[in-house]
Amino acid sequence: MGGSVRDVKSKAELDEVVHGGAAVALHFWASWCEASKHMDKIFSHLSTDFPHAHFLRVEAEEQPEISEAYSVSAVPFFVFCKDGKTVDTLEGADPSSLANKVAKVAGSVNPGEAASPASLGMAAGSAVLETVKEFAKDSKEKSQVQVGQSTPLKKRLQQLIDSHPIMLFMKGSPEEPQCGFSRKVVDVLKKEKVKFGSFDILSDLEVRDGIKKFSNWPTFPQLYCKGELLGGCDIAIAMHESGELHEVFKDHGIDTVDETQVSDSGNAKGGISKSTDLSTTLTSRLESLVNSSPVMLFMKGKPDEPKCGFSRKVVGILQ
The missing domain is CATH 3.40.30.10 (Glutaredoxin)
Incomplete structure (x- = not known):
């Protein structure tokens, strides 16, 4: 060595x-x-x-x-x-x-x-x-x-992120992805039957470098929902397979659409609807769980066997 x-x-x-x-x-x-x-x-x-x-x-x-x-x-x-x-x-x-x-x-x-x-x-x-x-x-x-140096770029990035309820920063376009990971996330969104905007980071070096710093996420693609970063390829796939991605979209009022309309290539707006209220029984159960301990963690897996890297990180912080 x-x-x-x-x-x-x-x-x-x-x-x-x-x-x-x-x-x-x-x-x-x-x-x-x-x-x-x-x-x-x-x-x-x-x-x-x-x-x-x-x-x-x-x-x-x-x-x-x-x-x-x-x-x-x-x-x-x-x-x-x-x-x-x-x-x-x-x-x-x-x-x-x-x-x-x-x-x-x-x-x-x-x-x-x-x-x-x-x-x-x-x-x-x-x-x-x-x-x-x-x-x-x-x-x-x-x-x-560096404080205040890149305000115009930050403003532009925020405008891009907020331009669609679901926004995907990817390599290429939904019709012609330029990497396997971008293609996989596009496929996930098509299966979820949601309308989304996209930005080709290969077309603009300033946005490509800027969004990595802005989101503190070093790889592409990057998937946003209502201004919140959901993650990259592996997270999008895992959330889709577990049904969690569908619930996130539902909670944020994202409507499903016809499969031919799932991508607007960054031009049209995604559908918005009101979230369904939780039933009284479920609300009561959730309140009971939240109040069951002074500090309560909802995670994937359990503390001694976390099922995802993010849950593991939070467990590590609490320990």
């Missing part, structure tokens, strides 16, 4: 390394994300401090199959694997947590030496500490400079 970061080019290549059983640290990044670049410096330093682990880098948008498989919804995002299984994740730019999690999954810095993940300095060395200081300083400066 020898202390270097390797760029992953395919899911098959990644699976081979992960299933090999050794400790693996995986960094999902994007070229447009400044936080990713800062964290990548720290990631590279850690690969030197922990030469007995694999350090892999994945460009989230260029490898959508891998991003979808690991439920990547924002960058930077880190996944930690051991014995062929995902044992931990980290979302966001948190240098200390990154060093601690790497130390935990990779073991000691030197053979025979006990790991001490509680201390960033002990876990990663002085080089990382220096990078952390640079990161903190640069992040503060950039946040101060």
Whole structure:
């Protein structure tokens, strides 16, 4: 292994390394994300401090199959694997947590030496500490400079999102999708028999880069309903198969239409109707569930066995 970061080019290549059983640290990044670049410096330093682990880098948008498989919804995002299984994740730019999690999954810095993940300095060395200081300083400066810089673009993006009750940012058009993931989401919407607008992100680089930052979602397609981001391809498919997507559309007053009218290619408006009121019995049951504990989580699966990445993240936060 020898202390270097390797760029992953395919899911098959990644699976081979992960299933090999050794400790693996995986960094999902994007070229447009400044936080990713800062964290990548720290990631590279850690690969030197922990030469007995694999350090892999994945460009989230260029490898959508891998991003979808690991439920990547924002960058930077880190996944930690051991014995062929995902044992931990980290979302966001948190240098200390990154060093601690790497130390935990990779073991000691030197053979025979006990790991001490509680201390960033002990876990990663002085080089990382220096990078952390640079990161903190640069992040503060950039946040101060960037406030209000892209107001016209934000306004345009919001107008696009709000232009249709269901809005799909995709590669190509519904009639001619330019990637398999976009095609799958278009098929899902056709099966749901709903009218939707779309925007070809390949036709406008400003919108393509801007919507990734705006939604904090690094891959395409991106599906919105009434201004709310639902997610990408895997989430849309899972929600469709479980019936949840139909319920979301119903709750937001989205009418079903004739299959020949499900796409308006970004021109016409989708149908709107009033939501059906919940029955008294169901309302009573829901109130009882909500009030059954001081903190109540409605999730997919259960705390010890979450059935989706987002539920797992919330459980992790509560724990």
